[in-house]
Amino acid sequence: MSTTGIVSVTNLSKCYGNFTAVNGISFSIRRGEIFGFLGPNGAGKTTTINMMIGLARPSGGSVEIDGIDAVKNVKKAQSIMGIVPDESNLYDEMDGFDNLCFCGSLYGMRKAEREQRAKALLSQFDLAKAGKRPFKAYSKGMRRKLTIAAGIIHRPEILFLDEPTTGIDVESARQIRHLLLELKQRGTTIFITTHYIEDAERICDRIAFIAGGNIVANGTVSELMQSVSHGYAIRLTANQNLEPLAGDLQQHFDGCTVKVDTNHEVTLLCEERIPLSPVLQYLDGKGISVFEAKEIRPTLEDVFVNITGIEAEKLKKEKEKGGVAK
Amino acid sequence: MKTWIAFWNILKKDIQNYYLKPPNISWGIIFPLSWTLMQLIRSSGGMNLSDIRALLPGLMAMSVLFGTTSMLAVTITFERKGRSFDRLLLAPISLSTMVAAKLSGAILFGLFNAFVPVIFASFFIDLAVISWGVVLLAVFLIAVTSTLLGLLIAVSAKEVFEAQTFSNFFRFPMLFLCGLFLPVSSLPVFLRPISYLLPLTYGTDLLGGAILGVGTLPPVLCVLILLVFAIVLFTFCQYNIRRKWIL
Numbered sequence: 240m241s242t243t244g245i246v247s248v249t250n251l252s253k254c255y256g257n258f259t260a261v262n263g264i265s266f267s268i269r270r271g272e273i274f275g276f277l278g279p280n281g282a283g284k285t286t287t288i289n290m291m292i293g294l295a296r297p298s299g300g301s302v303e304i305d306g307i308d309a310v311k312n313v314k315k316a317q318s319i320m321g322i323v324p325d326e327s328n329l330y331d332e333m334d335g336f337d338n339l340c341f342c343g344s345l346y347g348m349r350k351a352e353r354e355q356r357a358k359a360l361l362s363q364f365d366l367a368k369a370g371k372r373p374f375k376a377y378s379k380g381m382r383r384k385l386t387i388a389a390g391i392i393h394r395p396e397i398l399f400l401d402e403p404t405t406g407i408d409v410e411s412a413r414q415i416r417h418l419l420l421e422l423k424q425r426g427t428t429i430f431i432t433t434h435y436i437e438d439a440e441r442i443c444d445r446i447a448f449i450a451g452g453n454i455v456a457n458g459t460v461s462e463l464m465q466s467v468s469h470g471y472a473i474r475l476t477a478n479q480n481l482e483p484l485a486g487d488l489q490q491h492f493d494g495c496t497v498k499v500d501t502n503h504e505v506t507l508l509c510e511e512r513i514p515l516s517p518v519l520q521y522l523d524g525k526g527i528s529v530f531e532a533k534e535i536r537p538t539l540e541d542v543f544v545n546i547t548g549i550e551a552e553k554l555k556k557e558k559e560k561g562g563v564a565k
Numbered sequence: 566m567k568t569w570i571a572f573w574n575i576l577k578k579d580i581q582n583y584y585l586k587p588p589n590i591s592w593g594i595i596f597p598l599s600w601t602l603m604q605l606i607r608s609s610g611g612m613n614l615s616d617i618r619a620l621l622p623g624l625m626a627m628s629v630l631f632g633t634t635s636m637l638a639v640t641i642t643f644e645r646k647g648r649s650f651d652r653l654l655l656a657p658i659s660l661s662t663m664v665a666a667k668l669s670g671a672i673l674f675g676l677f678n679a680f681v682p683v684i685f686a687s688f689f690i691d692l693a694v695i696s697w698g699v700v701l702l703a704v705f706l707i708a709v710t711s712t713l714l715g716l717l718i719a720v721s722a723k724e725v726f727e728a729q730t731f732s733n734f735f736r737f738p739m740l741f742l743c744g745l746f747l748p749v750s751s752l753p754v755f756l757r758p759i760s761y762l763l764p765l766t767y768g769t770d771l772l773g774g775a776i777l778g779v780g781t782l783p784p785v786l787c788v789l790i791l792l793v794f795a796i797v798l799f800t801f802c803q804y805n806i807r808r809k810w811i812l
């Protein structure tokens with residue numbers, strides 16, 4: 240573990256009967272980073288988080304948080320944690336403001352302090368007007384936001400979020416990402432599980448992929464990208480059918496592969512990075528106007544698909560399912 | 566200090582969210598009241614003031630029993646079902662402090678319920694001769710043990726209706742087994758051992774001694790036995806909570 244590590248998970252496993260939900264995983268989280276935990280439904284994300292926060296007892300392995308053995312000394316570890324569970328589980332009968340204040344009080348915040356903080360959070364999350372409404376009258380997105388607010392009211396050093404953006408609209412998801420980056424800037428360490436690869440790509444410093452209870456890849460976003468690097472590619476969009484030119488292009492740019500995508504689009508693939516201007520000049524010389532030329536990089540999704548062998552389609556379906564169901 | 570803030574706020578939340586809700590308050594009042602009326606009407610029509618006094622210990626014990634057992638079992642099962650209970654499990658306070666806070670709400674509610682019949686009785690009889698210190702202690706110990714029984718049910722129940730059913734399963738027989746309205750000595754011999762396995766028997770005996778002067782066991786013994794029940798139940802519940810609620 241590096242000296243700046245705040246979490247270190249070693250050989251952590253969880254069995255339910257003879258079913259292994261988490262199979263001896265190890266990883267560490269550095270202080271102040273956003274660590275993404277990605278995987279499809281049933282991969283073991285929630286089980287892992289629950290073991291880290293003390294809601295589930297590991298069948299084996301250890302969790303150390305800020306030097307505290309989080310399995311043996313749960314309560315001490317919990318005092319520096321903030322937790323946003325996958326379900327919005329505040330008190331239905333209580334209003335938003337009281338809910339936040341109550342959560343603050345559980346961490347020993349005094350009345351004046353927690354009330355002030357609750358007010359600030361309500362307005363930060365655009366919930367100021369809903370502060371006096373009971374939680375049960377909140378919409379799904381509002382519930383989600385209040386649950387996140389409840390998780391950070393006591394300014395935790397490390398924040399655990401289980402699928403914070405599942406089932407909410409694009410704008411709210413953007414707000415949440417923004418908030419997480421802000422928290423990070425203030426030094427909060429963040430552990431986030433998600434099956435939205437785009438989310439992870441946008442905000443995470445490091446990512447671990449989990450599938451079937453095993454960590455199948457683990458690294459910074461760029462490290463993971465490199466692992467699937469399939470050379471470089473440029474996609475061109477022109478004013479006319481490029482198909483007849485494909486052979487010429489390939490001949491002219493030795494070592495490149497030309498792939499015709501649609502009538503007006505081709506992709507040039509090459510081992511090395513391709514400079515744009517010769518390509519554009521060449522096409523210009525043929526009387527073709529190019530409207531768009533774009534370098535294509537592998538996405539995290541490519542990495543994920545590559546490593547886990549799970550097709551993108553299946554993943555998409557799960558996302559949609561998750562979005563509707565939760 | 567931090568622990569105390571958490572403790573107090575859990576207690577306050579429960580009181581506001583559950584115990585001070587009109588249906589619960591009226592339950593605490595209506596049930597003992599209708600039972601009193603039933604007993605009075607049955608007792609040969611004429612209002613006999615000594616009857617009221619004789620009924621008081623049983624009524625108080627019953628009010629506490631009904632106010633505590635199911636309330637705690639139902640509220641905990643309800644919070645567990647809605648997952649808000651996780652917040653309490655995740656709070657950085659010891660499990661016993663958290664459980665004690667949950668228990669306190671129900672105990673206070675039980676104490677409140679116990680004095681509903683007392684207030685009614687005070688219109689009819691002179692209550693000055695009663696040793697209130699002992700009564701308070703007895704009511705408190707009954708409240709504690711019945712609440713713990715509620716916790717025991719909460720630990721075993723998964724659904725709210727289960728909690729409700731389990732509590733009725735326990736408390737209705739207890740009305741007859743624990744000397745509330747029939748002396749234990751009048752029960753068939755084979756039932757009496759069961760009576761002495763139930764904490765309520767000792768609480769009712771203590772109350773009877775303080776209000777009517779007819780206790781059958783030494784008060785100190787009753788108090789000691791009730792304390793032992795409380796400690797054993799609390800420990801057992803905690804063991805079960807650790808085993809069942811943290812998966």
Ligand SMILES: Nc1ncnc2c1ncn2[C@@H]1O[C@H](COP(=O)(O)OP(=O)(O)OP(=O)(O)O)[C@@H](O)[C@H]1O
Pocket residue numbers: 255258260278279280281282283284285286287325434812
């Ligand atoms: N209490 C339990 N008893 C038995 N099996 C369980 C239990 N909890 C989880 N599992 C199993 O463990 C596996 C991992 O579940 P987990 O909830 O951790 O998945 P996840 O990665 O969080 O999935 P999702 O994206 O759907 O939230 C699943 O196969 C699940 O059925």
Ligand SMILES: [Mg+2]
Pocket residue numbers: 284285286325401
């Ligand atoms: Mg999950």
